[in-house]
Amino acid sequence: MFKPVPAAIGLRYLRAKRRNGFISFISLASIIGIALGVTVLITTMAVMSGFQKEIRDRLLQFAAHATVVADGEPMRDWPLALETAARDPRVAGAAPYVETEALLSGLRRQPALVRGVVPELEDQVSVLARKMKRGSADSLEEGSFNMLLGQELALWLGVDVGDTVLVMLPEFQGSPMGAVPRIKRFTVSGVFEAGYNEIDRGLAVAHMADLQRVLRVDGATGVRLKLHDMNEAATVAHELALRLPGFYRVSDWTRENANLYQSLRMEKTVMGILLSLIILMGAFTLVNSQVMLVTDKQADIAILRTLGLTPAGVMQVFMVQGTLIGVIGTVLGFIGGVTLTRNLERILDAIEALFDVTLLPEDVYYITGLPTDMQTGDVVTTLVVALAMSFLATLYPAWRAARTQPAEALRYE
Structure with a gap:
Protein backbone atom coordinates (compact mmCIF):
# COMPACT_ATOMS: atom_id res chain seq x y z
CA MET A 1 0.00 0.00 0.00
CA ARG A 58 -30.39 12.45 47.42
CA LEU A 59 -31.00 16.16 47.85
CA LEU A 60 -33.75 16.26 45.22
CA GLN A 61 -35.58 13.37 46.86
CA PHE A 62 -36.94 15.95 49.29
CA ALA A 63 -36.15 19.28 47.59
CA ALA A 64 -38.30 20.46 44.71
CA HIS A 65 -36.96 20.92 41.20
CA ALA A 66 -38.63 24.34 41.22
CA THR A 67 -40.82 26.41 43.51
CA VAL A 68 -43.33 29.20 42.90
CA VAL A 69 -43.76 31.36 46.02
CA ALA A 70 -46.25 34.15 46.70
CA ASP A 71 -44.51 37.49 47.17
CA GLY A 72 -45.20 38.96 50.60
CA GLU A 73 -48.41 37.10 51.48
CA PRO A 74 -49.76 33.52 51.55
CA MET A 75 -50.73 31.90 48.25
CA ARG A 76 -54.48 31.52 48.58
CA ASP A 77 -55.09 30.38 44.99
CA TRP A 78 -52.71 27.41 45.18
CA PRO A 79 -55.40 25.03 43.74
CA LEU A 80 -55.33 27.17 40.57
CA ALA A 81 -51.53 26.85 40.50
CA LEU A 82 -51.83 23.05 40.73
CA GLU A 83 -54.35 22.98 37.87
CA THR A 84 -52.14 25.21 35.72
CA ALA A 85 -49.08 23.07 36.44
CA ALA A 86 -50.98 19.85 35.66
CA ARG A 87 -51.72 21.13 32.14
CA ASP A 88 -48.00 21.57 31.42
CA PRO A 89 -46.57 18.35 29.90
CA ARG A 90 -43.13 19.16 31.33
CA VAL A 91 -44.44 18.95 34.92
CA ALA A 92 -44.44 15.50 36.51
CA GLY A 93 -46.09 16.59 39.76
CA ALA A 94 -47.00 19.59 41.90
CA ALA A 95 -47.90 20.04 45.57
CA PRO A 96 -48.52 22.99 47.91
CA TYR A 97 -46.50 23.53 51.07
CA VAL A 98 -46.19 25.76 54.12
CA GLU A 99 -42.72 26.34 55.51
CA THR A 100 -41.23 28.09 58.52
CA GLU A 101 -38.15 28.06 60.73
CA ALA A 102 -38.73 26.87 64.27
CA LEU A 103 -36.95 25.71 67.41
CA LEU A 104 -37.78 22.11 68.28
CA SER A 105 -37.47 21.00 71.88
CA GLY A 106 -37.24 17.45 73.21
CA LEU A 107 -34.55 16.33 75.62
CA ARG A 108 -32.42 18.89 73.78
CA ARG A 109 -33.21 21.76 71.46
CA GLN A 110 -32.43 22.07 67.77
CA PRO A 111 -33.48 24.64 65.14
CA ALA A 112 -35.07 23.04 62.08
CA LEU A 113 -37.15 23.77 59.01
CA VAL A 114 -40.77 22.74 59.58
CA ARG A 115 -42.63 21.97 56.37
CA GLY A 116 -46.36 21.47 56.13
CA VAL A 117 -47.46 19.18 53.30
CA VAL A 118 -50.60 17.57 51.91
CA PRO A 119 -49.84 13.81 52.23
CA GLU A 120 -52.07 12.90 49.27
CA LEU A 121 -50.06 15.20 46.97
CA GLU A 122 -46.60 14.93 48.51
CA ASP A 123 -45.81 11.67 46.71
CA GLN A 124 -45.84 13.61 43.43
CA VAL A 125 -42.83 15.76 44.41
CA SER A 126 -40.84 13.76 46.98
CA VAL A 127 -40.10 10.25 48.21
CA LEU A 128 -40.99 10.93 51.84
CA ALA A 129 -43.26 7.88 52.19
CA ARG A 130 -40.56 5.57 50.81
CA LYS A 131 -37.85 6.87 53.16
CA MET A 132 -39.63 6.14 56.44
CA LYS A 133 -37.50 4.21 58.94
CA ARG A 134 -40.12 4.06 61.66
CA GLY A 135 -43.78 5.01 61.65
CA SER A 136 -45.73 5.97 58.54
CA ALA A 137 -46.27 9.07 56.44
CA ASP A 138 -50.01 8.25 56.46
CA SER A 139 -50.05 9.30 60.12
CA LEU A 140 -50.06 12.94 58.99
CA GLU A 141 -53.79 13.48 59.30
CA GLU A 142 -55.43 16.87 59.53
CA GLY A 143 -56.02 17.85 63.16
CA SER A 144 -53.75 15.12 64.57
CA PHE A 145 -50.78 17.48 64.99
CA ASN A 146 -48.43 14.61 64.20
CA MET A 147 -44.90 15.25 62.95
CA LEU A 148 -42.24 13.31 61.02
CA LEU A 149 -38.60 13.96 61.93
CA GLY A 150 -35.34 13.30 60.14
CA GLN A 151 -33.39 10.50 61.76
CA GLU A 152 -30.47 12.70 62.88
CA LEU A 153 -32.87 15.35 64.15
CA ALA A 154 -34.82 12.80 66.21
CA LEU A 155 -31.58 11.38 67.60
CA TRP A 156 -30.33 14.81 68.59
CA LEU A 157 -33.65 15.77 70.22
CA GLY A 158 -33.69 12.44 72.05
CA VAL A 159 -37.18 11.49 70.87
CA ASP A 160 -38.74 8.61 68.98
CA VAL A 161 -42.14 7.57 67.65
CA GLY A 162 -44.83 8.31 70.25
CA ASP A 163 -42.87 11.06 72.02
CA THR A 164 -43.80 14.72 71.87
CA VAL A 165 -41.79 17.75 70.78
CA LEU A 166 -42.44 21.41 71.40
CA VAL A 167 -42.34 23.59 68.28
CA MET A 168 -41.42 27.19 69.17
CA LEU A 169 -42.08 29.64 66.34
CA PRO A 170 -40.23 32.93 65.86
CA GLU A 171 -43.45 34.86 66.51
CA PHE A 172 -44.40 36.38 69.82
CA GLN A 173 -47.80 36.70 71.42
CA GLY A 174 -48.96 38.60 74.46
CA SER A 175 -49.46 36.90 77.82
CA PRO A 176 -49.74 37.96 81.49
CA MET A 177 -45.98 37.36 81.68
CA GLY A 178 -45.27 39.52 78.66
CA ALA A 179 -44.34 38.58 75.10
CA VAL A 180 -43.66 34.86 74.71
CA PRO A 181 -42.95 32.79 71.57
CA ARG A 182 -45.80 30.85 70.06
CA ILE A 183 -45.49 27.21 71.11
CA LYS A 184 -47.32 24.11 69.92
CA ARG A 185 -46.91 20.50 71.01
CA PHE A 186 -46.62 17.88 68.23
CA THR A 187 -46.49 14.10 68.50
CA VAL A 188 -43.68 12.27 66.69
CA SER A 189 -45.43 9.75 64.45
CA GLY A 190 -42.53 8.75 62.21
CA VAL A 191 -38.81 9.03 61.48
CA PHE A 192 -37.37 9.22 57.95
CA GLU A 193 -33.86 8.98 56.54
CA ALA A 194 -32.98 10.85 53.36
CA GLY A 195 -29.29 9.92 53.40
CA TYR A 196 -28.35 13.60 53.25
CA ASN A 197 -27.21 15.20 56.50
CA GLU A 198 -28.77 18.63 56.04
CA ILE A 199 -32.21 17.06 55.53
CA ASP A 200 -31.91 14.35 58.18
CA ARG A 201 -30.65 16.87 60.73
CA GLY A 202 -32.75 19.90 59.79
CA LEU A 203 -36.21 18.93 58.47
CA ALA A 204 -39.49 18.19 60.22
CA VAL A 205 -42.73 17.49 58.34
CA ALA A 206 -46.31 18.06 59.48
CA HIS A 207 -49.72 18.25 57.84
CA MET A 208 -50.17 21.55 56.01
CA ALA A 209 -53.54 22.29 57.65
CA ASP A 210 -52.05 21.81 61.14
CA LEU A 211 -49.13 24.10 60.41
CA GLN A 212 -51.47 26.69 58.87
CA ARG A 213 -53.48 26.64 62.08
CA VAL A 214 -50.37 27.14 64.21
CA LEU A 215 -49.06 29.94 61.98
CA ARG A 216 -52.56 31.43 61.61
CA VAL A 217 -52.35 31.70 57.84
CA ASP A 218 -55.06 30.84 55.32
CA GLY A 219 -52.88 29.97 52.35
CA ALA A 220 -49.75 28.13 51.27
CA THR A 221 -46.20 29.38 51.20
CA GLY A 222 -46.01 28.24 47.61
CA VAL A 223 -46.12 25.33 45.19
CA ARG A 224 -43.35 22.78 44.68
CA LEU A 225 -42.82 21.29 41.21
CA LYS A 226 -41.24 18.06 40.03
CA LEU A 227 -40.27 18.01 36.35
CA HIS A 228 -39.50 15.32 33.82
CA ASP A 229 -36.30 17.23 32.94
CA MET A 230 -34.81 18.99 35.96
CA ASN A 231 -32.65 21.18 33.71
CA GLU A 232 -35.81 23.03 32.61
CA ALA A 233 -36.73 23.95 36.18
CA ALA A 234 -36.10 27.69 35.95
CA THR A 235 -37.94 28.06 32.64
CA VAL A 236 -41.01 26.06 33.69
CA ALA A 237 -41.34 27.85 37.05
CA HIS A 238 -41.06 31.27 35.40
CA GLU A 239 -43.71 30.45 32.79
CA LEU A 240 -46.06 29.09 35.47
CA ALA A 241 -45.68 32.25 37.55
CA LEU A 242 -46.57 34.40 34.51
CA ARG A 243 -49.80 32.43 33.96
CA LEU A 244 -50.99 33.01 37.53
CA PRO A 245 -52.68 36.20 38.77
CA GLY A 246 -50.59 38.30 41.14
CA PHE A 247 -46.86 38.49 41.78
CA TYR A 248 -44.70 35.46 42.53
CA ARG A 249 -41.07 34.62 43.15
CA VAL A 250 -39.61 31.58 41.41
CA SER A 251 -36.61 29.49 42.31
CA ASP A 252 -35.07 26.22 41.18
CA TRP A 253 -32.78 23.58 42.61
CA THR A 254 -29.62 25.03 41.04
CA ARG A 255 -30.25 28.43 42.62
CA GLU A 256 -31.25 27.16 46.06
CA ASN A 257 -28.15 24.94 46.25
CA ALA A 258 -25.81 27.16 44.24
CA ASN A 259 -22.93 27.10 46.76
Whole structure:
Protein backbone atom coordinates (compact mmCIF):
# COMPACT_ATOMS: atom_id res chain seq x y z
CA MET A 1 0.00 0.00 0.00
CA PHE A 2 1.28 3.46 -0.89
CA LYS A 3 2.37 5.58 2.04
CA PRO A 4 3.83 9.10 2.14
CA VAL A 5 7.60 8.91 2.60
CA PRO A 6 7.69 10.74 6.00
CA ALA A 7 4.94 8.48 7.38
CA ALA A 8 6.62 5.31 6.09
CA ILE A 9 10.00 6.27 7.59
CA GLY A 10 8.43 7.36 10.88
CA LEU A 11 6.57 4.07 11.24
CA ARG A 12 9.74 2.15 10.38
CA TYR A 13 11.68 4.02 13.07
CA LEU A 14 8.97 3.10 15.57
CA ARG A 15 9.13 -0.62 14.73
CA ALA A 16 12.90 -0.90 14.26
CA LYS A 17 15.22 -1.98 17.05
CA ARG A 18 17.24 0.92 18.41
CA ARG A 19 21.00 0.84 18.66
CA ASN A 20 20.61 2.67 21.94
CA GLY A 21 18.32 0.59 24.13
CA PHE A 22 17.94 3.48 26.57
CA ILE A 23 16.00 5.43 23.93
CA SER A 24 13.57 2.54 23.55
CA PHE A 25 13.13 2.44 27.31
CA ILE A 26 12.32 6.17 27.45
CA SER A 27 9.83 5.76 24.59
CA LEU A 28 8.16 2.94 26.54
CA ALA A 29 8.15 5.11 29.64
CA SER A 30 6.44 7.86 27.62
CA ILE A 31 3.67 5.47 26.55
CA ILE A 32 3.22 4.21 30.13
CA GLY A 33 3.19 7.76 31.52
CA ILE A 34 0.56 8.99 29.09
CA ALA A 35 -1.53 5.83 29.53
CA LEU A 36 -1.35 6.09 33.33
CA GLY A 37 -2.33 9.76 33.25
CA VAL A 38 -5.33 9.12 30.99
CA THR A 39 -6.43 6.13 33.11
CA VAL A 40 -6.27 8.04 36.38
CA LEU A 41 -7.95 11.13 34.93
CA ILE A 42 -10.87 9.19 33.40
CA THR A 43 -11.43 7.25 36.62
CA THR A 44 -11.17 10.29 38.88
CA MET A 45 -13.56 12.34 36.75
CA ALA A 46 -16.03 9.45 36.80
CA VAL A 47 -15.84 9.23 40.60
CA MET A 48 -16.26 13.01 41.02
CA SER A 49 -19.25 12.96 38.66
CA GLY A 50 -20.65 9.98 40.56
CA PHE A 51 -20.48 11.83 43.88
CA GLN A 52 -22.09 14.90 42.30
CA LYS A 53 -24.93 12.79 40.91
CA GLU A 54 -25.38 10.92 44.21
CA ILE A 55 -25.55 14.13 46.26
CA ARG A 56 -27.90 15.76 43.74
CA ASP A 57 -30.24 12.76 43.63
CA ARG A 58 -30.39 12.45 47.42
CA LEU A 59 -31.00 16.16 47.85
CA LEU A 60 -33.75 16.26 45.22
CA GLN A 61 -35.58 13.37 46.86
CA PHE A 62 -36.94 15.95 49.29
CA ALA A 63 -36.15 19.28 47.59
CA ALA A 64 -38.30 20.46 44.71
CA HIS A 65 -36.96 20.92 41.20
CA ALA A 66 -38.63 24.34 41.22
CA THR A 67 -40.82 26.41 43.51
CA VAL A 68 -43.33 29.20 42.90
CA VAL A 69 -43.76 31.36 46.02
CA ALA A 70 -46.25 34.15 46.70
CA ASP A 71 -44.51 37.49 47.17
CA GLY A 72 -45.20 38.96 50.60
CA GLU A 73 -48.41 37.10 51.48
CA PRO A 74 -49.76 33.52 51.55
CA MET A 75 -50.73 31.90 48.25
CA ARG A 76 -54.48 31.52 48.58
CA ASP A 77 -55.09 30.38 44.99
CA TRP A 78 -52.71 27.41 45.18
CA PRO A 79 -55.40 25.03 43.74
CA LEU A 80 -55.33 27.17 40.57
CA ALA A 81 -51.53 26.85 40.50
CA LEU A 82 -51.83 23.05 40.73
CA GLU A 83 -54.35 22.98 37.87
CA THR A 84 -52.14 25.21 35.72
CA ALA A 85 -49.08 23.07 36.44
CA ALA A 86 -50.98 19.85 35.66
CA ARG A 87 -51.72 21.13 32.14
CA ASP A 88 -48.00 21.57 31.42
CA PRO A 89 -46.57 18.35 29.90
CA ARG A 90 -43.13 19.16 31.33
CA VAL A 91 -44.44 18.95 34.92
CA ALA A 92 -44.44 15.50 36.51
CA GLY A 93 -46.09 16.59 39.76
CA ALA A 94 -47.00 19.59 41.90
CA ALA A 95 -47.90 20.04 45.57
CA PRO A 96 -48.52 22.99 47.91
CA TYR A 97 -46.50 23.53 51.07
CA VAL A 98 -46.19 25.76 54.12
CA GLU A 99 -42.72 26.34 55.51
CA THR A 100 -41.23 28.09 58.52
CA GLU A 101 -38.15 28.06 60.73
CA ALA A 102 -38.73 26.87 64.27
CA LEU A 103 -36.95 25.71 67.41
CA LEU A 104 -37.78 22.11 68.28
CA SER A 105 -37.47 21.00 71.88
CA GLY A 106 -37.24 17.45 73.21
CA LEU A 107 -34.55 16.33 75.62
CA ARG A 108 -32.42 18.89 73.78
CA ARG A 109 -33.21 21.76 71.46
CA GLN A 110 -32.43 22.07 67.77
CA PRO A 111 -33.48 24.64 65.14
CA ALA A 112 -35.07 23.04 62.08
CA LEU A 113 -37.15 23.77 59.01
CA VAL A 114 -40.77 22.74 59.58
CA ARG A 115 -42.63 21.97 56.37
CA GLY A 116 -46.36 21.47 56.13
CA VAL A 117 -47.46 19.18 53.30
CA VAL A 118 -50.60 17.57 51.91
CA PRO A 119 -49.84 13.81 52.23
CA GLU A 120 -52.07 12.90 49.27
CA LEU A 121 -50.06 15.20 46.97
CA GLU A 122 -46.60 14.93 48.51
CA ASP A 123 -45.81 11.67 46.71
CA GLN A 124 -45.84 13.61 43.43
CA VAL A 125 -42.83 15.76 44.41
CA SER A 126 -40.84 13.76 46.98
CA VAL A 127 -40.10 10.25 48.21
CA LEU A 128 -40.99 10.93 51.84
CA ALA A 129 -43.26 7.88 52.19
CA ARG A 130 -40.56 5.57 50.81
CA LYS A 131 -37.85 6.87 53.16
CA MET A 132 -39.63 6.14 56.44
CA LYS A 133 -37.50 4.21 58.94
CA ARG A 134 -40.12 4.06 61.66
CA GLY A 135 -43.78 5.01 61.65
CA SER A 136 -45.73 5.97 58.54
CA ALA A 137 -46.27 9.07 56.44
CA ASP A 138 -50.01 8.25 56.46
CA SER A 139 -50.05 9.30 60.12
CA LEU A 140 -50.06 12.94 58.99
CA GLU A 141 -53.79 13.48 59.30
CA GLU A 142 -55.43 16.87 59.53
CA GLY A 143 -56.02 17.85 63.16
CA SER A 144 -53.75 15.12 64.57
CA PHE A 145 -50.78 17.48 64.99
CA ASN A 146 -48.43 14.61 64.20
CA MET A 147 -44.90 15.25 62.95
CA LEU A 148 -42.24 13.31 61.02
CA LEU A 149 -38.60 13.96 61.93
CA GLY A 150 -35.34 13.30 60.14
CA GLN A 151 -33.39 10.50 61.76
CA GLU A 152 -30.47 12.70 62.88
CA LEU A 153 -32.87 15.35 64.15
CA ALA A 154 -34.82 12.80 66.21
CA LEU A 155 -31.58 11.38 67.60
CA TRP A 156 -30.33 14.81 68.59
CA LEU A 157 -33.65 15.77 70.22
CA GLY A 158 -33.69 12.44 72.05
CA VAL A 159 -37.18 11.49 70.87
CA ASP A 160 -38.74 8.61 68.98
CA VAL A 161 -42.14 7.57 67.65
CA GLY A 162 -44.83 8.31 70.25
CA ASP A 163 -42.87 11.06 72.02
CA THR A 164 -43.80 14.72 71.87
CA VAL A 165 -41.79 17.75 70.78
CA LEU A 166 -42.44 21.41 71.40
CA VAL A 167 -42.34 23.59 68.28
CA MET A 168 -41.42 27.19 69.17
CA LEU A 169 -42.08 29.64 66.34
CA PRO A 170 -40.23 32.93 65.86
CA GLU A 171 -43.45 34.86 66.51
CA PHE A 172 -44.40 36.38 69.82
CA GLN A 173 -47.80 36.70 71.42
CA GLY A 174 -48.96 38.60 74.46
CA SER A 175 -49.46 36.90 77.82
CA PRO A 176 -49.74 37.96 81.49
CA MET A 177 -45.98 37.36 81.68
CA GLY A 178 -45.27 39.52 78.66
CA ALA A 179 -44.34 38.58 75.10
CA VAL A 180 -43.66 34.86 74.71
CA PRO A 181 -42.95 32.79 71.57
CA ARG A 182 -45.80 30.85 70.06
CA ILE A 183 -45.49 27.21 71.11
CA LYS A 184 -47.32 24.11 69.92
CA ARG A 185 -46.91 20.50 71.01
CA PHE A 186 -46.62 17.88 68.23
CA THR A 187 -46.49 14.10 68.50
CA VAL A 188 -43.68 12.27 66.69
CA SER A 189 -45.43 9.75 64.45
CA GLY A 190 -42.53 8.75 62.21
CA VAL A 191 -38.81 9.03 61.48
CA PHE A 192 -37.37 9.22 57.95
CA GLU A 193 -33.86 8.98 56.54
CA ALA A 194 -32.98 10.85 53.36
CA GLY A 195 -29.29 9.92 53.40
CA TYR A 196 -28.35 13.60 53.25
CA ASN A 197 -27.21 15.20 56.50
CA GLU A 198 -28.77 18.63 56.04
CA ILE A 199 -32.21 17.06 55.53
CA ASP A 200 -31.91 14.35 58.18
CA ARG A 201 -30.65 16.87 60.73
CA GLY A 202 -32.75 19.90 59.79
CA LEU A 203 -36.21 18.93 58.47
CA ALA A 204 -39.49 18.19 60.22
CA VAL A 205 -42.73 17.49 58.34
CA ALA A 206 -46.31 18.06 59.48
CA HIS A 207 -49.72 18.25 57.84
CA MET A 208 -50.17 21.55 56.01
CA ALA A 209 -53.54 22.29 57.65
CA ASP A 210 -52.05 21.81 61.14
CA LEU A 211 -49.13 24.10 60.41
CA GLN A 212 -51.47 26.69 58.87
CA ARG A 213 -53.48 26.64 62.08
CA VAL A 214 -50.37 27.14 64.21
CA LEU A 215 -49.06 29.94 61.98
CA ARG A 216 -52.56 31.43 61.61
CA VAL A 217 -52.35 31.70 57.84
CA ASP A 218 -55.06 30.84 55.32
CA GLY A 219 -52.88 29.97 52.35
CA ALA A 220 -49.75 28.13 51.27
CA THR A 221 -46.20 29.38 51.20
CA GLY A 222 -46.01 28.24 47.61
CA VAL A 223 -46.12 25.33 45.19
CA ARG A 224 -43.35 22.78 44.68
CA LEU A 225 -42.82 21.29 41.21
CA LYS A 226 -41.24 18.06 40.03
CA LEU A 227 -40.27 18.01 36.35
CA HIS A 228 -39.50 15.32 33.82
CA ASP A 229 -36.30 17.23 32.94
CA MET A 230 -34.81 18.99 35.96
CA ASN A 231 -32.65 21.18 33.71
CA GLU A 232 -35.81 23.03 32.61
CA ALA A 233 -36.73 23.95 36.18
CA ALA A 234 -36.10 27.69 35.95
CA THR A 235 -37.94 28.06 32.64
CA VAL A 236 -41.01 26.06 33.69
CA ALA A 237 -41.34 27.85 37.05
CA HIS A 238 -41.06 31.27 35.40
CA GLU A 239 -43.71 30.45 32.79
CA LEU A 240 -46.06 29.09 35.47
CA ALA A 241 -45.68 32.25 37.55
CA LEU A 242 -46.57 34.40 34.51
CA ARG A 243 -49.80 32.43 33.96
CA LEU A 244 -50.99 33.01 37.53
CA PRO A 245 -52.68 36.20 38.77
CA GLY A 246 -50.59 38.30 41.14
CA PHE A 247 -46.86 38.49 41.78
CA TYR A 248 -44.70 35.46 42.53
CA ARG A 249 -41.07 34.62 43.15
CA VAL A 250 -39.61 31.58 41.41
CA SER A 251 -36.61 29.49 42.31
CA ASP A 252 -35.07 26.22 41.18
CA TRP A 253 -32.78 23.58 42.61
CA THR A 254 -29.62 25.03 41.04
CA ARG A 255 -30.25 28.43 42.62
CA GLU A 256 -31.25 27.16 46.06
CA ASN A 257 -28.15 24.94 46.25
CA ALA A 258 -25.81 27.16 44.24
CA ASN A 259 -22.93 27.10 46.76
CA LEU A 260 -22.96 23.31 46.99
CA TYR A 261 -22.94 22.69 43.24
CA GLN A 262 -20.38 25.42 42.54
CA SER A 263 -18.04 23.93 45.12
CA LEU A 264 -18.48 20.42 43.68
CA ARG A 265 -17.89 21.73 40.17
CA MET A 266 -14.80 23.63 41.33
CA GLU A 267 -13.40 20.54 43.06
CA LYS A 268 -13.88 18.51 39.90
CA THR A 269 -12.20 21.17 37.74
CA VAL A 270 -9.21 21.56 40.09
CA MET A 271 -8.83 17.80 40.37
CA GLY A 272 -8.86 17.49 36.58
CA ILE A 273 -6.18 20.16 36.19
CA LEU A 274 -3.94 18.58 38.83
CA LEU A 275 -4.25 15.09 37.38
CA SER A 276 -3.53 16.44 33.90
CA LEU A 277 0.01 17.01 35.20
CA ILE A 278 0.50 13.23 35.06
CA ILE A 279 -0.17 13.35 31.31
CA LEU A 280 2.14 16.36 31.07
CA MET A 281 4.93 14.37 32.72
CA GLY A 282 4.45 11.65 30.12
CA ALA A 283 4.61 14.31 27.41
CA PHE A 284 7.90 15.65 28.79
CA THR A 285 9.28 12.11 28.76
CA LEU A 286 8.20 11.91 25.13
CA VAL A 287 10.18 15.11 24.40
CA ASN A 288 13.29 13.56 25.96
CA SER A 289 12.97 10.33 24.01
CA GLN A 290 12.44 12.18 20.73
CA VAL A 291 15.41 14.51 21.32
CA MET A 292 17.65 11.50 22.03
CA LEU A 293 16.27 9.74 18.95
CA VAL A 294 17.06 12.76 16.78
CA THR A 295 20.63 12.75 18.13
CA ASP A 296 20.91 8.99 17.50
CA LYS A 297 19.62 9.33 13.91
CA GLN A 298 21.82 12.25 12.81
CA ALA A 299 23.48 10.19 10.06
CA ASP A 300 20.11 8.86 8.81
CA ILE A 301 18.72 12.38 8.69
CA ALA A 302 21.73 13.59 6.70
CA ILE A 303 21.37 10.75 4.17
CA LEU A 304 17.65 11.46 3.77
CA ARG A 305 18.43 15.12 3.16
CA THR A 306 21.01 14.27 0.48
CA LEU A 307 18.42 12.02 -1.20
CA GLY A 308 16.08 15.00 -1.51
CA LEU A 309 13.92 14.91 1.60
CA THR A 310 13.05 18.47 2.57
CA PRO A 311 13.42 19.88 6.13
CA ALA A 312 9.61 19.82 6.36
CA GLY A 313 9.67 16.13 5.41
CA VAL A 314 12.28 15.40 8.10
CA MET A 315 10.12 17.21 10.60
CA GLN A 316 7.11 15.12 9.59
CA VAL A 317 9.10 11.89 10.08
CA PHE A 318 9.63 12.55 13.77
CA MET A 319 6.22 14.11 14.28
CA VAL A 320 4.64 10.91 12.93
CA GLN A 321 6.63 8.76 15.29
CA GLY A 322 6.11 10.95 18.37
CA THR A 323 2.42 11.42 17.68
CA LEU A 324 1.95 7.68 17.24
CA ILE A 325 3.57 7.09 20.65
CA GLY A 326 1.06 9.56 22.11
CA VAL A 327 -1.84 7.86 20.33
CA ILE A 328 -0.78 4.43 21.62
CA GLY A 329 -0.50 5.77 25.17
CA THR A 330 -3.86 7.53 24.92
CA VAL A 331 -5.64 4.44 23.56
CA LEU A 332 -4.14 2.24 26.27
CA GLY A 333 -5.13 4.83 28.87
CA PHE A 334 -8.68 4.95 27.52
CA ILE A 335 -9.01 1.17 27.72
CA GLY A 336 -7.48 1.15 31.21
CA GLY A 337 -9.67 4.03 32.43
CA VAL A 338 -12.92 2.50 31.21
CA THR A 339 -11.98 -0.93 32.59
CA LEU A 340 -10.91 0.47 35.96
CA THR A 341 -14.03 2.64 36.31
CA ARG A 342 -16.39 -0.23 35.53
CA ASN A 343 -14.66 -2.54 38.02
CA LEU A 344 -13.90 0.05 40.72
CA GLU A 345 -16.60 -1.28 43.04
CA ARG A 346 -15.16 -4.82 42.88
CA ILE A 347 -11.64 -3.53 43.45
CA LEU A 348 -12.80 -1.51 46.46
CA ASP A 349 -14.56 -4.56 47.92
CA ALA A 350 -11.42 -6.66 47.39
CA ILE A 351 -9.22 -4.09 49.15
CA GLU A 352 -11.64 -3.88 52.08
CA ALA A 353 -11.75 -7.68 52.38
CA LEU A 354 -7.97 -8.06 52.04
CA PHE A 355 -7.00 -5.45 54.64
CA ASP A 356 -10.17 -5.74 56.78
CA VAL A 357 -10.93 -2.02 56.58
CA THR A 358 -13.93 0.10 55.59
CA LEU A 359 -12.84 2.81 53.18
CA LEU A 360 -16.22 4.57 53.00
CA PRO A 361 -18.06 4.13 56.33
CA GLU A 362 -21.80 4.53 55.79
CA ASP A 363 -22.28 6.45 59.04
CA VAL A 364 -19.77 9.07 57.85
CA TYR A 365 -20.43 9.38 54.12
CA TYR A 366 -24.09 8.23 53.92
CA ILE A 367 -23.02 6.30 50.81
CA THR A 368 -22.52 2.57 50.47
CA GLY A 369 -19.88 1.89 47.84
CA LEU A 370 -18.11 4.24 45.49
CA PRO A 371 -20.48 5.91 42.98
CA THR A 372 -19.22 6.46 39.44
CA ASP A 373 -20.73 8.30 36.51
CA MET A 374 -18.52 8.14 33.41
CA GLN A 375 -19.65 11.04 31.25
CA THR A 376 -18.82 11.12 27.56
CA GLY A 377 -17.81 14.78 27.72
CA ASP A 378 -15.20 14.13 30.43
CA VAL A 379 -13.74 11.16 28.54
CA VAL A 380 -13.54 13.07 25.26
CA THR A 381 -11.91 16.06 26.98
CA THR A 382 -9.32 13.79 28.59
CA LEU A 383 -8.45 12.12 25.28
CA VAL A 384 -8.21 15.46 23.45
CA VAL A 385 -5.92 16.87 26.16
CA ALA A 386 -3.67 13.80 26.02
CA LEU A 387 -3.44 13.84 22.22
CA ALA A 388 -2.83 17.60 22.17
CA MET A 389 0.00 17.33 24.72
CA SER A 390 1.55 14.44 22.80
CA PHE A 391 1.39 16.38 19.54
CA LEU A 392 2.93 19.50 21.07
CA ALA A 393 5.67 17.37 22.65
CA THR A 394 6.84 16.30 19.18
CA LEU A 395 7.24 19.81 17.76
CA TYR A 396 10.59 20.78 19.30
CA PRO A 397 12.42 17.46 18.58
CA ALA A 398 11.03 17.44 15.01
CA TRP A 399 12.07 21.07 14.49
CA ARG A 400 15.54 20.24 15.80
CA ALA A 401 15.80 17.31 13.38
CA ALA A 402 14.79 19.56 10.47
CA ARG A 403 17.69 21.92 11.26
CA THR A 404 20.29 19.13 10.88
CA GLN A 405 22.97 20.02 8.32
CA PRO A 406 23.95 16.97 6.19
CA ALA A 407 27.63 17.95 5.87
CA GLU A 408 28.16 18.39 9.61
CA ALA A 409 26.26 15.19 10.43
CA LEU A 410 28.31 13.07 8.00
CA ARG A 411 31.69 14.62 8.79
CA TYR A 412 32.65 11.98 11.33
CA GLU A 413 30.81 9.01 9.82
